[in-house]
Amino acid sequence: MLTEQEHEVLAQELERYPDRRAASIDCLVRLQESRGGWLSDETLADLAPVLDMSVHELDALATFYNRLNRRPVGRHLIRVCDSVSCWIMGSDAVCAVLRERLGIDLGCTTPDGRFTLLPTQCLGACERAPVLSIDDKQYTDLRADDLDAILADHD
Numbered sequence: 693m694l695t696e697q698e699h700e701v702l703a704q705e706l707e708r709y710p711d712r713r714a715a716s717i718d719c720l721v722r723l724q725e726s727r728g729g730w731l732s733d734e735t736l737a738d739l740a741p742v743l744d745m746s747v748h749e750l751d752a753l754a755t756f757y758n759r760l761n762r763r764p765v766g767r768h769l770i771r772v773c774d775s776v777s778c779w780i781m782g783s784d785a786v787c788a789v790l791r792e793r794l795g796i797d798l799g800c801t802t803p804d805g806r807f808t809l810l811p812t813q814c815l816g817a818c819e820r821a822p823v824l825s826i827d828d829k830q831y832t833d834l835r836a837d838d839l840d841a842i843l844a845d846h847d
């Protein structure tokens with residue numbers, strides 16, 4: 693069930709669009725923010741009648757857009773670019789160090805819930821490859837030696 697505050701937030705998003713479906717991504721993002729960083733089946737069911745959409749349609753959106761998470765994630769979301777420019781510039785090595793330091797594989801969350809490690813498509817900074825993002829911050833021109841300090845900045 694949507695809270696009163698969630699209803700208000702969704703109403704603000706709906707005002708910005710000519711029809712309800714057009715607001716679907718932004719509404720999903722806002723609910724994800726208010727519900728611990730991921731979208732459960734219950735959350736999709738709560739939102740569907742607000743947008744006049746089916747849960748299946750919302751699930752299709754939520755599994756397509758990489759800003760949306762359909763499973764619980766850690767406090768910090770690390771996205772390592774694995775597109776071609778980053779791959780050429782050594783993203784595999786960066787990813788290998790991250791996996792070793794965190795003790796997890798891609799797609800997993802550390803046992804303490806601190807980090808989730810995910811691959812991602814181009815982050816739009818190819819000229820400064822390799823690139824990763826942690827939450828909303830981007831790190832470019834990465835070297836394996838940089839990673840310990842970057843991780844230490846995120847409790």
Ligand code: FES
Nearest residue numbers: 773778814815818
């Ligand atoms: S290929 Fe990695 S940022 Fe574009």
